[in-house]
């Protein structure tokens with residue numbers, strides 16, 4: 001009996017060690033006085049498990065007084081620091097949490113009080129669990145929490161993203177908009193109905209003339225549109241059109257991916273989306289298949305500027321096709 005119990009304990013310890021070792025989020029955050037990950041929990045799979053996280057460096061660029069853009073691996077992070085503490089927009093992947101924390105600590109000695117998630121994707125919310133366990137309040141649109149609470153199956157790739165642990169879920173959610181009043185700025189976050197997903201929000205630092213677009217803006221590259229999670233190209237176009245009147249020629253625009261942009265670069269993105277949609281829609285209406293449309297190269301005029309590799313144009317066309325060919 002004792003031997004059986006000993007073996008059971010041994011197995012439990014081994015499984016815990018394995019789970020911790022495999023878990024990309026294992027870091028000094030994980031050393032907080034919380035129990036180790038239960039052995040039954042499979043390790044959260046990051047989008048790219050082969051990434052050498054040690055090699056990733058977090059770069060900090062000032063956007064406005066007290067406002068910064070952090071780049072590393074994953075979605076661009078917005079940071080606002082000042083007397084009221086740090087306010088972050090998105091948190092990339094779990095293995096980078098310590099580096100992100102260090103980058104913020106280099107800007108302020110105040111704690112990270114809020115993290116705002118622009119949408120559910122793991123390259124924007126992967127650090128949630130680490131920061132949530134460290135008492136940072138995570139805020140997002142209702143659909144972000146709703147989707148993160150359950151397994152997400154991508155109908156295009158067949159890949160399943162497991163439901164997030166409780167500590168990773170936003171604990172304050174909103175439907176249309178929420179306003180933060182921190183560090184002398186008004187940070188207005190507003191939901192843009194189905195765009196990149198069905199839970200996107202854009203954050204505007206009103207007085208600073210800075211806007212974080214989340215993944216409603218990929219600067220200089222074809223976007224991902226998560227159609228299974230409620231995204232659509234029409235919604236992406238609408239989101240850019242909603243943000244545009246809030247900008248002038250001096251507005252700094254933080255994209256979800258790509259370098260810091262401005263009104264002109266966002267408008268170029270908008271025009272590309274409109275042109276590609278208008279090329280693909282008639283082919284879909286005419287009953288062409290995805291393969292036929294890819295072969296017709298409807299994005300040819302844009303690839304030099306927007307394609308990041310030899311397959312990104314075809315991927316984008318297939319996503320647009322999957323949206324436009326849906327029964328609505």
Ligand SMILES: [Zn+2]
Pocket residue numbers: 119121196215224
């Ligand atoms: Zn995304």
